[in-house]
Amino acid sequence: MLKIRPLLFAFPSLISLHLGAQDRFPKPDFESGHQLPEPYLPFSEPNSWFWDITILICLLILAAYFALRYRSRLGILITSLVALIYLGFWKHGCICSIGALQNIALGLTDAQYLVPLSTVIVFVAPLLASLLFGRIFCAAVCPMGSLQDFVIIRPWRLPAWFAEILGMIRYFYLGIAVVAASTGSAFLICRYDPFVVFFRWSGTWYILLFGFCLLLLGTVIARPYCRFICPYGVLLGWFARFSWYHLKITTDQCVACHLCKDACPIDAIQGLNPNEPVESGLLWGRRLGIILTLAIPVIACCAWLTSFAAIPLSQLHPTVALAEHFQRLEQGVFLQETQETKAFRAHGQPLQQLYEDAAQIQRRVKQSTWYLGIFLGLVFMAKLIQFSIYRQRGTAEPDPAKCVSCGRCFAYCPKESASFRIHF
Amino acid sequence: MDRRKFLRHLVRGCLALPLLGLAGLSFRKPSYQPDGLVWQIDPSRCVQCGRCATECVLQPSAVKCVHAYALCGYCKLCGGYYQPFAKVLDTAAEHQLCPTKAIQRTFIEDPYYEYMIVEKWCIGCGKCVKGCTSFGNGSLFLQVRHDRCVNCNECAIARRCPNQAFRRVPKSNLYIWKGIHAKD
Numbered sequence: 001m002l003k004i005r006p007l008l009f010a011f012p013s014l015i016s017l018h019l020g021a022q023d024r025f026p027k028p029d030f031e032s033g034h035q036l037p038e039p040y041l042p043f044s045e046p047n048s049w050f051w052d053i054t055i056l057i058c059l060l061i062l063a064a065y066f067a068l069r070y071r072s073r074l075g076i077l078i079t080s081l082v083a084l085i086y087l088g089f090w091k092h093g094c095i096c097s098i099g100a101l102q103n104i105a106l107g108l109t110d111a112q113y114l115v116p117l118s119t120v121i122v123f124v125a126p127l128l129a130s131l132l133f134g135r136i137f138c139a140a141v142c143p144m145g146s147l148q149d150f151v152i153i154r155p156w157r158l159p160a161w162f163a164e165i166l167g168m169i170r171y172f173y174l175g176i177a178v179v180a181a182s183t184g185s186a187f188l189i190c191r192y193d194p195f196v197v198f199f200r201w202s203g204t205w206y207i208l209l210f211g212f213c214l215l216l217l218g219t220v221i222a223r224p225y226c227r228f229i230c231p232y233g234v235l236l237g238w239f240a241r242f243s244w245y246h247l248k249i250t251t252d253q254c255v256a257c258h259l260c261k262d263a264c265p266i267d268a269i270q271g272l273n274p275n276e277p278v279e280s281g282l283l284w285g286r287r288l289g290i291i292l293t294l295a296i297p298v299i300a301c302c303a304w305l306t307s308f309a310a311i312p313l314s315q316l317h318p319t320v321a322l323a324e325h326f327q328r329l330e331q332g333v334f335l336q337e338t339q340e341t342k343a344f345r346a347h348g349q350p351l352q353q354l355y356e357d358a359a360q361i362q363r364r365v366k367q368s369t370w371y372l373g374i375f376l377g378l379v380f381m382a383k384l385i386q387f388s389i390y391r392q393r394g395t396a397e398p399d400p401a402k403c404v405s406c407g408r409c410f411a412y413c414p415k416e417s418a419s420f421r422i423h424f
Numbered sequence: 425m426d427r428r429k430f431l432r433h434l435v436r437g438c439l440a441l442p443l444l445g446l447a448g449l450s451f452r453k454p455s456y457q458p459d460g461l462v463w464q465i466d467p468s469r470c471v472q473c474g475r476c477a478t479e480c481v482l483q484p485s486a487v488k489c490v491h492a493y494a495l496c497g498y499c500k501l502c503g504g505y506y507q508p509f510a511k512v513l514d515t516a517a518e519h520q521l522c523p524t525k526a527i528q529r530t531f532i533e534d535p536y537y538e539y540m541i542v543e544k545w546c547i548g549c550g551k552c553v554k555g556c557t558s559f560g561n562g563s564l565f566l567q568v569r570h571d572r573c574v575n576c577n578e579c580a581i582a583r584r585c586p587n588q589a590f591r592r593v594p595k596s597n598l599y600i601w602k603g604i605h606a607k608d
């Protein structure tokens with residue numbers, strides 16, 4: 001019934017080197033003249049990234065135009081809808097400037113890792129836009145920001161101290177994500193992206209649940225991801241603080257009516273306190289002195305504390321995880337062989353090599369966690385200094401680091417509506 | 425220009441320079457890829473663990489089995505088609521390895537049969553690949569299909585791949601093909 005090919009046994013050298021393909025059974029000569037079918041090799045658009053980047057930049061320009069020049073909330077809303085549909089649902093949330101952060105971090109530390117130019121542009125363009133016009137990327141180009149913007153129903157005002165404490169999560173997340181990415185361990189931002197599951201409509205149940213909870217929370221606490229989690233928002237905030245031309249609530253003289261403060265869902269409008277007395281310079285200087293003397297011990301303490309995170313962080317790296325599994329197997333702890341250990345035994349180098357690689361990665365992670373601690377300490381001190389500076393303000397101004405230029409305040413400003421300059 | 429304004433301009437310049445530098449650096453990199461990179465499976469490292477079917481963010485997975493016809497022996501007793509120890513070599517589903525019956529078998533001439541993957545039913549479980557690699561020529565293998573792949577930044581399958589068989593390849597050279605169609 002079965003015709004055994006004698007050739008296989010006659011010529012063992014026929015086993016070819018084509019990527020492990022074995023010619024155990026040679027290709028038959030068909031008497032009927034049968035032609036081999038062509039393999040089907042579907043490909044994606046070879047240059048789709050060019051259009052993606054063009055659209056990203058066009059959206060940034062549109063957002064800047066609507067936020068700063070035409071001053072139209074409706075325009076910003078339409079731009080964000082386009083971004084949500086194209087960059088979100090159509091492109092499934094990839095290309096993503098937030099995630100590109102990790103490629104850059106890994107590309108800068110690992111010369112072997114290739115960062116395509118498109119990724120660099122996706123990372124740099126929103127930051128440059130932020131340096132020019134403030135966080136317009138968050139308002140109308142980021143699909144995650146747009147999605148959250150659409151679900152705001154009745155935003156509560158969080159106490160300022162509570163919002164600031166929650167805001168510190170962003171710095172932790174940024175630091176940990178950069179450490180994990182630059183050591184080649186994991187891309188945590190992509191792994192725990194809460195909204196990409198909606199864009200693809202598939203994913204693990206816990207991320208889906210997380211995303212759903214964030215959206216639900218987003219109905220009463222505006223933009224929870226942007227304000228408390230988004231690591232890229234930290235960078236955008238730094239750049240926006242020095243923005244060249246930021247959105248203004250009114251182009252007229254502010255009458256300090258506080259109406260815009262009520263309109264802002266994310267509390268980005270700085271306090272108005274025209275009648276409060278100005279603090280004496282001596283008092284302020286003394287406070288600054290205390291903070292600065294505290295700085296070095298606080299930063300050292302932060303670095304020491306975060307160095308404990310080195311072990312769990314390094315375990316994210318597959319090599320370290322595999323080496324630890326082998327170590328436990330050797331110690332005789334009852335553990336089963338996994339797919340990884342089997343594959344390593346079948347294909348890998350000697351175990352000693354694996355242990356050395358793992359130890360090297362662990363050392364690198366340990367070192368990075370010290371830097372992470374220093375970074376967090378510096379952020380903490382900078383925040384303290386920021387809170388210790390007391391400024392008297394007679395006009396309502398958006399805090400450029402927080403304001404995402406959504407344009408909600410335009411219509412609430414009585415000066416704006418009186419001038420008939422409002423475009424809806 | 426007052427002092428405050430000047431300082432702001434200075435900081436602005438200091439912030440803009442590294443950004444532009446970063447963009448410049450990516451041009452200079454010797455391995456600069458103009459058309460971007462995509463994920464692909466290196467068939468020589470694939471151990472057919474079956475995670476491609478379960479770990480992908482897409483359901484069903486973007487990984488599918490492909491067939492390098494030029495390598496195939498057109499066997500009647502195909503290690504990728506039949507369950508091991510199948511008693512009857514017919515097309516009954518219970519004798520087939522494929523859980524979705526995605527391999528179509530056509531008679532060519534005695535004793536040769538052609539096996540074709542029905543792409544729309546394939547879930548990328550790699551059962552047939554394991555059979556073909558263990559007992560046959562290895563002409564069946566897994567590849568990321570780029571009409572489906574959304575090209576995640578961190579490929580969910582690559583993360584869980586036990587033998588690091590996933591790597592990023594230039595978009596101009598999407599497939600790591602076996603046999604005469606090898607483009608790698």
